[in-house]
Amino acid sequence: MDAAIQTDRLTKVFGNRLIAVNDMNLLVPQGAIFGLLGPNGAGKTTTLRLLLGLQRPTAGRASVFGRDCGPNAVEVRRSIGYLPTNPQLPGHLRPVDYLDLVGQLCGLPRETRKPRIASLIRAVGLLSATGQKIKDFSTGMATRLGIAASLVGDPPLLIWDEPTAGLDPAARRFSLDLIRELGKTRTVVVATHILGDIDEICDHVGVMHEGRMIFSGPMRDMKRRLRREEFTLEVEADTAPLQQLTGRITEIESVAAARVTGQTICVQLAPGRDRAAALSDVLAKVSEANLPLLAIHSGRNETENAYLQLLEEDESHGFQRFDLGESPLESTPPPNSSLEE
Amino acid sequence: MGMDIKARIMPGWAIFRHDLGSLASSWLVRLWLLLSGLTTLFLLATQWRLCDDSTLISVLLFPYLVAPWFFVVFMLGVGPVAGARAESLSDGILSRPVTRYEYLLASWAARIVTVLGSFLVVVVPAILLVAFADRPTPADPVTTYGILAALLVVCLVLALEVSLAFFLGTALRRQMVAVALLAIGWFISATVLATFKLEELSPISLNQAMPAMLTQNWDETAAQTDDFVDYLGNMGGWLSGSSDNYFAGNSSQPKKDGKFFRPEDYADVTLWKVALGYGIPTLLSIGLATAVFCRRDL
Numbered sequence: 001m002d003a004a005i006q007t008d009r010l011t012k013v014f015g016n017r018l019i020a021v022n023d024m025n026l027l028v029p030q031g032a033i034f035g036l037l038g039p040n041g042a043g044k045t046t047t048l049r050l051l052l053g054l055q056r057p058t059a060g061r062a063s064v065f066g067r068d069c070g071p072n073a074v075e076v077r078r079s080i081g082y083l084p085t086n087p088q089l090p091g092h093l094r095p096v097d098y099l100d101l102v103g104q105l106c107g108l109p110r111e112t113r114k115p116r117i118a119s120l121i122r123a124v125g126l127l128s129a130t131g132q133k134i135k136d137f138s139t140g141m142a143t144r145l146g147i148a149a150s151l152v153g154d155p156p157l158l159i160w161d162e163p164t165a166g167l168d169p170a171a172r173r174f175s176l177d178l179i180r181e182l183g184k185t186r187t188v189v190v191a192t193h194i195l196g197d198i199d200e201i202c203d204h205v206g207v208m209h210e211g212r213m214i215f216s217g218p219m220r221d222m223k224r225r226l227r228r229e230e231f232t233l234e235v236e237a238d239t240a241p242l243q244q245l246t247g248r249i250t251e252i253e254s255v256a257a258a259r260v261t262g263q264t265i266c267v268q269l270a271p272g273r274d275r276a277a278a279l280s281d282v283l284a285k286v287s288e289a290n291l292p293l294l295a296i297h298s299g300r301n302e303t304e305n306a307y308l309q310l311l312e313e314d315e316s317h318g319f320q321r322f323d324l325g326e327s328p329l330e331s332t333p334p335p336n337s338s339l340e341e
Numbered sequence: 342m343g344m345d346i347k348a349r350i351m352p353g354w355a356i357f358r359h360d361l362g363s364l365a366s367s368w369l370v371r372l373w374l375l376l377s378g379l380t381t382l383f384l385l386a387t388q389w390r391l392c393d394d395s396t397l398i399s400v401l402l403f404p405y406l407v408a409p410w411f412f413v414v415f416m417l418g419v420g421p422v423a424g425a426r427a428e429s430l431s432d433g434i435l436s437r438p439v440t441r442y443e444y445l446l447a448s449w450a451a452r453i454v455t456v457l458g459s460f461l462v463v464v465v466p467a468i469l470l471v472a473f474a475d476r477p478t479p480a481d482p483v484t485t486y487g488i489l490a491a492l493l494v495v496c497l498v499l500a501l502e503v504s505l506a507f508f509l510g511t512a513l514r515r516q517m518v519a520v521a522l523l524a525i526g527w528f529i530s531a532t533v534l535a536t537f538k539l540e541e542l543s544p545i546s547l548n549q550a551m552p553a554m555l556t557q558n559w560d561e562t563a564a565q566t567d568d569f570v571d572y573l574g575n576m577g578g579w580l581s582g583s584s585d586n587y588f589a590g591n592s593s594q595p596k597k598d599g600k601f602f603r604p605e606d607y608a609d610v611t612l613w614k615v616a617l618g619y620g621i622p623t624l625l626s627i628g629l630a631t632a633v634f635c636r637r638d639l
Contacts, residue, residue, distance in 0.1 A: 014638075052436045055638040071441050071635060078438040088430055090359070092366050104355035105437040107348045153438070 004030045004157050004187040009060035012046050020046040022211035033183035035198035036191040038208035044191040048159050052082055081150035085162040087142055091135030095126055095145050099152055106153035120148040140171035158188045164197055176201055195307055207310050214314045222306045230268045234295040245289045254278035353443040360451035373413045377463045380404055394483040397471050399551035405460055405495050406548040411502055415523045418452050418506030419516050441635050452503050457496050487555035490612050497619040498544050504626035511630045
């Protein structure tokens with residue numbers, strides 16, 4: 001599969017003080033909706049800025065569609081539609097003027113630019129706001145305009161940094177639906193720390209932690225890593241019948257343990273048992289007790305579990321995270337070889 | 342081919358127009374236009390009956406050459422990437438298919454046009470009024486060449502101020518620090534240069550030399566050109582003398598008349614010397630700003 005984005009040992013150190021991106025290898029396949037996931041300060045935004053040439057790498061290299069990234073890599077940026085977090089837009093302009101400016105920056109001739117701007121304004125739902133100045137826009141409206149700006153050049157790669165940050169539920173839904181739709185025809189990279197967004201729209205995911213890529217691959221591979229050994233039942237009952245039911249559930253062979261917390265019973269399964277059969281047995285016990293079952297939760301959100309598990313594993317690896325590579329003894333160069341090799 | 346060139350210059354032209362629009366709609370430019378207009382009116386009203394044409398025009402140019410407008414020019418010139426908000430806005434442009442050179446040169450050009458436009462729009466009508474009005478003062482021979490040369494000199498000084506501010510704003514990334522440093526540095530250097538009578542580099546001496554310059558005519562430019570050729574010859578001699586001194590210990594060439602400047606009449610202030618004195622540092626500032634900007638992170 002061809003790569004839309006590829007980085008090779010990409011490193012960014014700010015003033016010898018802050019290691020923002022640490023020896024990172026990333027591969028985003030063409031046509032993927034790629035979620036770049038990580039806690040705040042993990043290095044997501046710095047990575048995106050390195051791709052755009054807004055910052056220079058301290059070491060390593062990055063390429064987009066096979067072209068090297070850099071401050072004057074105009075052709076790389078022509079192929080990218082970038083949406084920054086909470087975009088700062090020139091407040092004295094009106095949306096059409098702003099999109100026209102972006103169109104000119106992309107070098108689009110007037111006859112292409114004008115109709116495209118009109119259709120984008122309509123597509124992002126800003127038709128009624130064309131008379132307003134951008135400084136009067138809400139966060140959601142500014143994000144929509146930023147989305148339209150990222151699409152003016154019709155780029156094959158979209159890089160959106162926190163596209164749902166600060167949005168109300170309707171605006172968030174709009175952004176997610178749009179990403180899903182755009183992902184049908186182009187590569188989309190979405191950087192976020194909101195797991196629900198990634199879970200909903202992405203088919204590939206990369207997890208960053210402390211500047212490193214600790215997982216990168218298809219979403220299903222990440223979910224496969226999930227430990228699914230517990231679920232919770234929400235039952236409407238007093239404490240005594242709940243305790244009684246919990247006791248009966250514990251007697252089931254495939255259940256390792258069960259405990260009551262408020263109105264919920266947390267059931268932990270014995271390892272290696274069939275989950276469906278165990279769940280069926282547990283539900284039979286609830287039915288026998290004649291207690292109203294309100295909800296069943298399969299532990300935490302799958303992606304959240306997998307993500308937290310990855311972070312946990314990365315933390316626990318400690319010094320093993322240092323990439324020793326080959327042993328210095330094995331990799332001693334022959335007398336005539338150069339260091340660049 | 343024509344379309345190709347048009348497409349190539351489109352991003353730079355768009356940034357130039359955008360920056361020009363932003364500057365024109367800024368409160369700083371509007372306030373400056375208002376205050377400089379009022380100052381010009383005040384100077385005209387108070388000096389109308391007292392000064393001859395050349396002195397009055399020099400008085401009108403004083404706020405631009407000496408004080409206080411250098412401070413405003415520095416504020417306008419401080420780069421488009423100084424300050425957090427400016428950096429965010431520049432991100433929005435530089436994440437598009439635009440080179441850093443295009444961005445920087447277009448922004449600099451927009452600042453130059455804004456400053457020079459604001460200067461000319463206020464001063465030119467006032468100068469025309471002074472030159473053509475029938476005033477109750479003895480007429481003195483202010484020439485068209487003199488007026489154009491004086492305007493060009495002020496434009497050169499303002500261009501240097503903008504370029505210095507642009508460079509320091511780009512290098513320091515802190516708007517107010519850059520402006521404060523520039524204001525202090527400019528004031529001190531202007532005073533020192535005036536004290537040492539380096540008229541080509543001192544705005545204060547330039548302002549004092551204005552009455553003499555305003556009375557020059559086109560015929561004198563030929564003499565100045567000869568003077569320029571002599572000057573270059575002297576420079577070449579000085580350089581070879583210096584290098585000879587350095588390498589072989591020879592003595593340096595004597596100056597043509599043994600005197601660099603005659604302070605009593607300011608006759609040595611010529612356009613080409615001012616152009617060199619202000620033009621070279623202007624080009625140097627743009628070059629340094631470009632070098633700094635292209636090497637740094639945003």
